[in-house]
Amino acid sequence: MVVITTKKEVPEVLEALKDVNKIAIISCGTCAALCQTGGTEGLKYWSDILEEKGYDIVVGAVIEEVCDNRVMKKDLRKMDNEIAEADAILTASCGLGTQSIVEVLSNKYPKKPVITANDTQFMGMTERIGRFYMRCQGCGDCLLNETGGICPIATCAKGLMNGPCGGMVNGKCEVGNYERDCGWVLIYNRLKELGKLDLYTKLREPRDWSESGHQREVVFR
Amino acid sequence: MAYSKLGEMLEKGEFILTGELEPEKTCDLSHTIQEAKEMAPYVVAANMTDSPLGIVTINSLAASAIVQRETGLEIIWQQTVRDVNKLGLAGMVMGAHALGIRNVLSLTGDHTNLGDVKEAKPVFDLDSATFVKLVREMVDKKSINGHEIECPPTLHVGAAANPNADPMEAEILKIGRKAEAGAEFIQTQVVYDLDRTIEFLRGIKKYGVPVLLGLFPMKSYGIAKGFDTFVPGVDVPKDVLSKWKGIKTDITDKKAQKEAYDQANYEFFKPFITELKSKNLLDGVHCMAVHYPRIFPKLVEVIKG
Numbered sequence: 111m112v113v114i115t116t117k118k119e120v121p122e123v124l125e126a127l128k129d130v131n132k133i134a135i136i137s138c139g140t141c142a143a144l145c146q147t148g149g150t151e152g153l154k155y156w157s158d159i160l161e162e163k164g165y166d167i168v169v170g171a172v173i174e175e176v177c178d179n180r181v182m183k184k185d186l187r188k189m190d191n192e193i194a195e196a197d198a199i200l201t202a203s204c205g206l207g208t209q210s211i212v213e214v215l216s217n218k219y220p221k222k223p224v225i226t227a228n229d230t231q232f233m234g235m236t237e238r239i240g241r242f243y244m245r246c247q248g249c250g251d252c253l254l255n256e257t258g259g260i261c262p263i264a265t266c267a268k269g270l271m272n273g274p275c276g277g278m279v280n281g282k283c284e285v286g287n288y289e290r291d292c293g294w295v296l297i298y299n300r301l302k303e304l305g306k307l308d309l310y311t312k313l314r315e316p317r318d319w320s321e322s323g324h325q326r327e328v329v330f331r
Numbered sequence: 332m333a334y335s336k337l338g339e340m341l342e343k344g345e346f347i348l349t350g351e352l353e354p355e356k357t358c359d360l361s362h363t364i365q366e367a368k369e370m371a372p373y374v375v376a377a378n379m380t381d382s383p384l385g386i387v388t389i390n391s392l393a394a395s396a397i398v399q400r401e402t403g404l405e406i407i408w409q410q411t412v413r414d415v416n417k418l419g420l421a422g423m424v425m426g427a428h429a430l431g432i433r434n435v436l437s438l439t440g441d442h443t444n445l446g447d448v449k450e451a452k453p454v455f456d457l458d459s460a461t462f463v464k465l466v467r468e469m470v471d472k473k474s475i476n477g478h479e480i481e482c483p484p485t486l487h488v489g490a491a492a493n494p495n496a497d498p499m500e501a502e503i504l505k506i507g508r509k510a511e512a513g514a515e516f517i518q519t520q521v522v523y524d525l526d527r528t529i530e531f532l533r534g535i536k537k538y539g540v541p542v543l544l545g546l547f548p549m550k551s552y553g554i555a556k557g558f559d560t561f562v563p564g565v566d567v568p569k570d571v572l573s574k575w576k577g578i579k580t581d582i583t584d585k586k587a588q589k590e591a592y593d594q595a596n597y598e599f600f601k602p603f604i605t606e607l608k609s610k611n612l613l614d615g616v617h618c619m620a621v622h623y624p625r626i627f628p629k630l631v632e633v634i635k636g
Contacts (some may be wrong), residue, residue, distance in 0.1 A: 158601050161443045172434065182573075267442055268439065268455040269455055270439065270441060270454060270455060270458040270510050272459070272461065272505065274501060274502070275459070275506070276438075276443060276491060276496075276520060277439070277441060278496060279497075279563045279564035280496065280564070281498065284441065284442055285444045285445070295498065295501055300503075307504065310501075310504055311504045311508065312506040312508075313460060313464075313512055314461075315461065316457050317456075331514070
């Protein structure tokens with residue numbers, strides 16, 4: 111699984127950095143590196159742009175798993191002098207990475223802004239580099255055992271529990287000009303192949319949002 | 332138990348003709364009311380659409396209540412699950428009853444992405460089957476999630492079907508779910524292909540839900556051509572298009588042209604409906620020819636006999 115990110119437009123990032131001069135860039139070496147929004151590529155991309163615009167890059171570092179608080183605590187400690195000098199931190203990571211840095215640094219540097227350079231898109235399945243697809247929305251109540259291993263929440267544009275809808279034409283979805291497969295037709299075809307159409311005919315209850323419609327956490331120790 | 336004229340006719344097994352009203356992006360319902368008055372003598376009830384294609388119009392429930400009150404024409408309130416969650420829908424069902432509405436058609440709704448408020452959050456908390464189930468719980472069990480409703484609603488609830496769907500079996504089995512959820516009637520998407528329609532109607536007959544077949548009599552060649560071009564998954568037969576084109580080009584007198592279109596619709600749909608009725612596959616017809624109320628006397632002829 112990869113958290114898929116795309117680069118924000120440069121003017122949006124520059125707007126967020128307009129009141130600062132000295133910048134520390136933290137680039138994620140894991141998912142964002144795969145998406146070419148982080149890693150060495152993302153670091154070079156933002157360093158070049160910001161230096162050209164006259165910013166002072168006090169430090170630029172690629173860190174594995176920026177989203178892991180433990181890693182960030184350890185690695186940020188090693189560059190504490192530079193972090194102290196920087197007016198702001200730019201993160202070439204997913205939103206988890208940005209927030210991890212905020213959580214790790216907010217006690218020591220409560221006034222230091224942490225700016226994200228990326229838009230976090232979705233949890234993605236990788237076909238190859240540059241081709242990522244949303245196949246899971248992390249809904250918290252996995253249906254895959256009933257739907258032939260194809261998720262209706264992620265592959266149906268409407269996330270329907272009882273599809274397909276009237277927007278399906280020749281197996282394609284009305285969203286995206288009938289170019290993408292209808293998730294429920296994929297499920298129907300798969301269950302038919304498996305000889306399990308009884309699972310297709312089952313009337314499914316609506317998703318239960320009582321636990322997943324707000325802040326979620328998994329704490330087991 | 333019947334709560335409406337539609338419900339009574341479904342109960343008695345009488346052949347039903349329903350129409351369709353499509354209010355627009357306006358707070359003035361006078362055109363819709365006029366159209367309702369024109370079709371009222373011929374139909375049992377008329378559907379009130381809910382922002383089709385995701386293009387925002389006046390609220391369907393408000394329009395349903397006002398047009399029914401102003402014209403006496405019974406309304407089938409169309410409600411999609413696109414814009415309202417379960418909590419909202421349950422409240423609307425009670426509100427609909429309080430406003431005198433006694434029929435609802437449960438629809439998924441075209442995605443917000445297709446319409447003119449693309450940035451809106453698509454809801455789809457329920458789907459068209461589970462909305463049917465919600466209505467039936469409220470009406471039959473007088474409760475929501477087991478919580479009692481002090482004065483419960485009484486509405487008949489229907490669902491949609493698409494005989495043009497490919498793969499057809501996926502659609503047929505889906506209708507089974509809607510039947511299980513408690514749909515009391517089915518209104519179909521527009522059909523032109525008789526063989527396909529027969530195959531589909533035979534496929535869903537086992538579920539025992541009365542079917543009103545969706546017809547779209549074409550008011551003009553432009554309408555026919557537009558329907559063929561812009562409605563995905565529905566093809567107007569080529570011979571129909573060429574006949575309609577002939578009427579447009581060959582008949583210059585407007586009155587004669589109108590009569591020719593009306594007659595051509597009659598000649599196309601009469602054998603279509605007669606065949607389906609003879610096979611005992613139909614319980615009624617749902618005419619979606621919005622802004623074409625003058626066709627109803629001819630449609631009554633189509634479904635007779």
